[in-house]
Amino acid sequence: MRYCARCGSEYQDSVVDCTDCPNHPPLVSAEEMRERGLPLPHELDQRRFVRAGIADDPVTAQVFVDVLEENRIPLIVRPGRSGVVDELTTGNLLPWWEMLVPDTEQARAAALLEDVKVQALASADEASRAAEEEELEDERARQAAMDSSVPPAL
Numbered sequence: 814m815r816y817c818a819r820c821g822s823e824y825q826d827s828v829v830d831c832t833d834c835p836n837h838p839p840l841v842s843a844e845e846m847r848e849r850g851l852p853l854p855h856e857l858d859q860r861r862f863v864r865a866g867i868a869d870d871p872v873t874a875q876v877f878v879d880v881l882e883e884n885r886i887p888l889i890v891r892p893g894r895s896g897v898v899d900e901l902t903t904g905n906l907l908p909w910w911e912m913l914v915p916d917t918e919q920a921r922a923a924a925l926l927e928d929v930k931v932q933a934l935a936s937a938d939e940a941s942r943a944a945e946e947e948e949l950e951d952e953r954a955r956q957a958a959m960d961s962s963v964p965p966a967l
Contacts, residue, residue, distance in 0.1 A: 817840055818838065828840060863913060863914065865914040865923045867910065873933075877912050880926065881925065881926075886918045892910050
């Protein structure tokens, strides 16, 4: 078999030039492909990447990337935007980032991303409660200050 060093296409030995590439480069042997450090078609990565999750903002996307990389899960991050239907129904296009992982790692990656989401929600709820408590304390302090500054009625 002969191969195109540019696109990797495989041809029968009787073919001399690649018909898939512009300018039809000459085909080379498997040995020459190896010498050039190029993979043969059957040696290419055959993994199938599937969606493990979606992030709505760049900060969350980076957190997801960090978690997946920390757990040594191969990852492709595909940035995108909402479609025209979203623009028609909501009036704007929203950004999103799709996390793609090998199909063999999808369940583990999805579970990790779900844990991150749950932790983020818990942190947001905790921060909200803390802010409400602080606001209530400030209100009580203002009320106490007003009560102490009012002269007693005669």
